[in-house]
Amino acid sequence: MNARKTVTIEDVALAAGVSRQTVSRVINRGPNVKPAVRERIDAAIERLGYVPNLSARRMGGGKSFMILAINDRQRTLENWEAGRGNDWVDQMLFGGMTECEKHGYHLVFELIDAGADDAPRQLSRVIASLRPDGVVLTPPHSDDQALVSLLDERGIACARIGQREPSGHLDIFMDERGAAMEATRHLVELGHRRLTFIAGSPGYGNSRRRVEGFQSATRAAGISKDGATVLDGDFHFSTTAAVLEPLLKSRVRPTAIIADNDEMAFATLHVADRCGIEVPRGLSVISFEDTPGVRFSVPPLTAIRQPTARMIACACEKLIESASGKRAAGSFEIPHELIMRATTGPPPR
Amino acid sequence: MNARKTVTIEDVALAAGVSRQTVSRVINRGPNVKPAVRERIDAAIERLGYVPNLSARRMGGGKSFMILAINDRQRTLENWEAGRGNDWVDQMLFGGMTECEKHGYHLVFELIDAGADDAPRQLSRVIASLRPDGVVLTPPHSDDQALVSLLDERGIACARIGQREPSGHLDIFMDERGAAMEATRHLVELGHRRLTFIAGSPGYGNSRRRVEGFQSATRAAGISKDGATVLDGDFHFSTTAAVLEPLLKSRVRPTAIIADNDEMAFATLHVADRCGIEVPRGLSVISFEDTPGVRFSVPPLTAIRQPTARMIACACEKLIESASGKRAAGSFEIPHELIMRATTGPPPR
DNA sequence: TTTAGGATTGTGAGCGTTCACAAAAATGTG
DNA sequence: CACATTTTTGTGAACGCTCACAATCCTAAA
Incomplete structure (x- = not known):
């Protein structure tokens, strides 16, 4: 009943009769592991119920398995407080979370004051603390060059939603x-x-x-x-x-x-x-x-x-790809849809 | 332009002429630091723009500064996919994120299949990976004893939304x-x-x-x-x-x-x-x-x-409190509201 | 003045990974 | 069969922080 000792990579290594590095290779789908060994390790992982510790992974290697989604504080809070809800955010969560989940990633939302003098500082703090692998910038942040530069400087990939001018970054938009x-x-x-x-x-x-x-x-x-x-x-x-x-x-x-x-x-x-x-x-x-x-x-x-969910999903996908080496850049137009319901018809004569 | 070296606690210590531990004490609002020294350190932190690395904090000490919010996968996805949106989730995000932000915490959402045999396994994986300081369980997960026991076993505080029977945990509900x-x-x-x-x-x-x-x-x-x-x-x-x-x-x-x-x-x-x-x-x-x-x-x-946002905010607040030592337990009824609009009136004669 | 005892500060170790590189094993070549 | 390659595996070290405890500084009582 008392807190079970955590299962670490070392335990798995021991159980499988290999070194931690080999286990690490298996976890990270690295090459150069004999099929037989890989199987043995997979079995040990399964048996012990081993799950890698995210913080440790982040400490050791570069990746944090975390995508950060940034929204404008004022607009977002206004919507919420007025009881208007925030379908935009809801859609983001949908698209982002489901996509992240596929790759073992997590999505974290943060609010930043668009246009404020200290917006870069706010962002800087969040990324210093979280060290996400990628950041999704939504309007109006997508247009904020200061934020984009900051991210560049820190070497963090960023996707700009609703930004259609090709910018050498990830630009995801609808027409x-x-x-x-x-x-x-x-x-x-x-x-x-x-x-x-x-x-x-x-x-x-x-x-x-x-x-x-x-x-x-x-x-x-x-x-x-x-x-x-x-x-x-x-x-x-x-x-x-x-x-x-x-x-x-x-x-x-x-x-x-x-x-x-x-x-x-x-x-x-x-x-x-x-x-x-x-x-x-x-x-x-x-x-x-x-x-x-x-x-x-x-x-x-x-x-x-508006294909909000799909735009964010696309952003997350590309960001996650880029975290595994690929350069993150390109423009992606996500198709919209005209949903016919009952408010259109021929004009009166 | 090339990635600036990260500012670590050591840098601050050096700049302030103290040891890392003293800086750590200041960051964590620990006692036993001379006011003069504290000031010196605060100044150094400010000057260097130091922000503690969350992963390292989690590795070193116990806390992860992260609250996990769990929703039912099926119901949530159904709502999203049907284009019905998910106001509930939106409200959760509002209440949870704003509360977490106040305390320097972050909120992460995850979906788990309610009632599935492997629901405990799913949860187990997420907490092993993320090691959150607290977990918010929403209906129908709030009623799942298996999940609650799991959390107990792992020593992770949990708040149950919509659960009114006092259970020795955090129970947050509306009437x-x-x-x-x-x-x-x-x-x-x-x-x-x-x-x-x-x-x-x-x-x-x-x-x-x-x-x-x-x-x-x-x-x-x-x-x-x-x-x-x-x-x-x-x-x-x-x-x-x-x-x-x-x-x-x-x-x-x-x-x-x-x-x-x-x-x-x-x-x-x-x-x-x-x-x-x-x-x-x-x-x-x-x-x-x-x-x-x-x-x-x-x-x-x-x-x-329904006071969803306030319930989640309350949950986060209590969970965060409990992460700093206090035992997390108690029942909290959050007031609802009858919003009068235009669909009620006297009956026809 | 001495000294106990509390307040303040510092030190080594360890958290669980991955990285860079070294070692060992397997494979191929002449 | 000896050697050069390539594939596979293992070994410190490092990441940035907190913990436990040791060391030092003060304060005030004896």
Whole structure:
């Protein structure tokens, strides 16, 4: 009942009649071990229930078998505290953890204040303490050159999510522009000729790229400037509702709206309802986020689904690869998806 | 540009003109260090930007500065893969990570197959590898005696979430029964006399406790058996909708429904709509989960909000305390909340 | 002044791995 | 069969910290 003595590599070595180094080779799938010996060692490991101690591994060799995922403290806490939840983080955990698990890795989350003067210091502390094999940077950290340089300097591989300019690092992103074009095209094909895009924040790179996609697709469809308007929201419900109400009440209102996130899409649904406009009969709506609650809106929202989980999984995979020698670099575009639910249809005549 | 040499405790010792042990004492807030010396060391730490290496600390002493949070693999993956998200996990991360951060700890998530024969083996592997200072067990793992014993044997403190029988461990829970009573009372006070509780799964302890609360509250209000029915759902939309439709179409249908989770509450809203019953005019609905999407249902759901984040934060806090010597035991009830939104009102006449 | 006793500081050892290299065994070559 | 190669295995040392204990410094009582 008293704490059993820990099984160490030495115990296994003894049991298998070899040296610790040979056992180490087996654990690390190293070459140059006779099949017979390998088998004997595997058996001993199994029998003794040996599991390598991560801290010791980290001390001895270089690897920590740990990937660090960094999020913006302010945005993350805001979401949580407002009861809005954090589907983004949830997705990250899903993609990251399941991928890490496959390789015997662990995922650790940390928050860092984006843009703060001491952001590099904060990151520096975390990596000095944890010494992860790789770091996943999410927006807006992905764009922070100071952080990237710091990681470079320390020789820690990093993956940048949502960063599409090739940078000699790992850049993993979805095609925001293309997704906006796809959503727009879907609407155009349905017959819409007066569309509005409600942008989140002009300062937010992805918003910009989506607006571009929207404009480019409408232009390609031969829709005039007046038929393709862009409204500035701020990602939130009430502001969006306020901005939207006059628009939907005007005589030449749009017949389709693309919202930069779910909350603004919900606001759209809400305002439409108040204005007596039926969705999708009188107005089509597409959102650009697809959080889980979306399925239960009335009607369920058609939305572009961001492949967050897959992006993080990809990041982890590449980072883990790079920890075993390969140079970590390259651009990876992860496919998005337009999930058709019930808020799009042909425009009213 | 080439990887800077790591700053170790030895460097600090040298810079401050003391031995490593004295620096160690300062880091660990140990007693018996002259204020002047302490200051000198603190200054050196600051100047050199020293951050202790976690792995080395773990190797040297006992502590790993790491808390492990365990979830059920199947349920968790199911939620994720179905695109349902995992608000529970999200909340855990919020509560756990922010609390851990306060104490210089880190939170690591792992999945384990609940009920599987080798669940203890799975857990055993993770703790042998990570050697966390404490483990947070969530339902249904909280009830798994095999896991708890294993942890005991290994001398690792554990906190059980949702486990209310005092067990000599850390038991952290909310008052499910009381919450159900509160929801029921709210409805009764509004004037309802025909209520239905849609239970998730009879095998699920919390479902049982809620049903109890529901029945006890209706009984206390002098409502007959017929006026307080319990329906078995399975936590999912379609099944619930199917079960509910005949009920809501019957002549003596309930005027209020309490659903064991949001999805079933949404199903209720959906069926009500199809039956031409207006909510809350013709039917009141309360949910027992309160995921973020709930705010955007039409109408927004009134719900019992589970204090998941606070439960996990409490668990982490106590576990961390126990890592610094204190014995980890005790029962902690975390208060829940009935969030009033727009799905409850007086019954139709 | 001496000295016990507490407060403060330092020293060697050890935690469980992997690394770099040395040794031994197996294999091939002429 | 002797030798050069290659494959396989083993041996210190090191990683950065804390532990247990030893050494030193003070303080104050005798």
